[in-house]
Amino acid sequence: MATLSELAVTGPYKAFHLVADSRIAVVGESHYQAALRRAVDKNHSDGGLPVAACLVREPENKYDRNAVRIDVQGETVGYIARDEAPWMQKKLMWLERQGLRPVCQARVFGGGPGKPSYGIVLHASHALNGFSNEIPAGNPVMLDGSWMTTVTGEELHQEILEPYAQQDHDSMSYIFATLGLCEITNGKHKGQQALEVRVNGQRVGQLTYAMTQRYRPAVEASLSAGHVVVVSAMLRREDKIEVYLLMPEHR
Numbered sequence: 001m002a003t004l005s006e007l008a009v010t011g012p013y014k015a016f017h018l019v020a021d022s023r024i025a026v027v028g029e030s031h032y033q034a035a036l037r038r039a040v041d042k043n044h045s046d047g048g049l050p051v052a053a054c055l056v057r058e059p060e061n062k063y064d065r066n067a068v069r070i071d072v073q074g075e076t077v078g079y080i081a082r083d084e085a086p087w088m089q090k091k092l093m094w095l096e097r098q099g100l101r102p103v104c105q106a107r108v109f110g111g112g113p114g115k116p117s118y119g120i121v122l123h124a125s126h127a128l129n130g131f132s133n134e135i136p137a138g139n140p141v142m143l144d145g146s147w148m149t150t151v152t153g154e155e156l157h158q159e160i161l162e163p164y165a166q167q168d169h170d171s172m173s174y175i176f177a178t179l180g181l182c183e184i185t186n187g188k189h190k191g192q193q194a195l196e197v198r199v200n201g202q203r204v205g206q207l208t209y210a211m212t213q214r215y216r217p218a219v220e221a222s223l224s225a226g227h228v229v230v231v232s233a234m235l236r237r238e239d240k241i242e243v244y245l246l247m248p249e250h251r
Contacts, residue, residue: 009054013101016130018055019174020105020123020145020232020246026070026078029119035075036118040108044115048107050144053122055080055102057092068092070120072106077120084126091128102128105142131232132164133175133200138228143179143218145232145246151197151205154243160202161241169237175199177233177245179219182206195219197233197245205243215247 009015029036040049054071061067066089068080080088095102104124111118123144154161166173182196182203195207195215207215222229232246 009101009103011101013096013099015054015103015135016095016098016100017135017176018102018104018124019129019131021125021129021174022123024084024122024124024126025081026106026120026122027081029078030117032075032077033118035072035077036108036120037111038075039072039077040111040118042111044111046112048109048121051106051108051120053077053104053106053120053124055088055092055104055122055124055128057089057096070106070122072108072120087126088128095128102130105144129174131174131176135176136178136200136228136230139226140230141222141227142230142232144248147247147249148234149207149211149245149247151233151243151245152208154205155240157202157204158241160199160204161235161243164199165235165237165241167237171237173235175233175235177204177231177243179215179229179231180223181216181220184209197243199233207245218248 039051043049051072056069056071058067058069059065064082066086068085068088069076070078070080104122106120106122108118108120164173164175178198180196180198181193184190184192184194189209192209194209194212196203197205197207219229234244234246236242
């Protein structure tokens with residue numbers, strides 16, 4: 001899990017958090033091995049180590065005026081590929097004018113036995129899509145989102161979801177949600193606990209009992225440590241506004 005407090009933006013900008021619905025390769029990491037090594041404190045993992053990355057437009061770059069630099073902990077660790085960077089320029093310039101700078105989760109690979117060099121992959125939208133609400137306050141921890149999980153009971157909370165959902169049917173919007181515990185009030189698991197889904201502190205549904213059993217240990221551990229557990233959520237307007245959480249893949 002990557003802590004959202006690591007999403008640091010330098011200078012006069014605020015963070016614009018990107019949706020982690022794609023993987024974006026980074027190039028040129030061979031020139032920034034020392035910075036990558038510092039970013040993960042010389043550690044390594046076969047699954048990659050989570051870090052927070054910032055995308056910075058670099059029009060003064062003498063080799064490519066469309067260059068998009070990737071910073072981690074205030075240090076350059078590579079660039080967006082030259083053929084992809086031009087497509088991002090309009091959105092990056094718009095964000096700069098709003099006083100925003102895009103940040104996203106990323107993973108650093110390598111550094112272990114037989115793989116001495118480090119590389120980094122961004123978890124972000126190629127279109128630089130962001131979230132419709134702000135990251136919750138407190139001491140947030142973000143769960144990696146590679147597995148889509150349905151939410152139950154959202155039909156009872158449509159008025160809370162309405163301001164965040166796209167008006168067009170089947171269009172997706174993205175929000176930050178938080179997880180806590182609630183009591184199951186009906187059915188065969190009545191009296192047991194489920195993971196409750198909240199948006200800006202307001203209940204919008206819960207996970208099924210089975211899904212709660214999968215994720216409860218990790219969520220409870222973070223809650224016990226005083227963290228706010230944050231997940232990415234997708235909203236889609238059908239007959240009602242449906243909610244899908246992006247959760248870690250369960251192994």
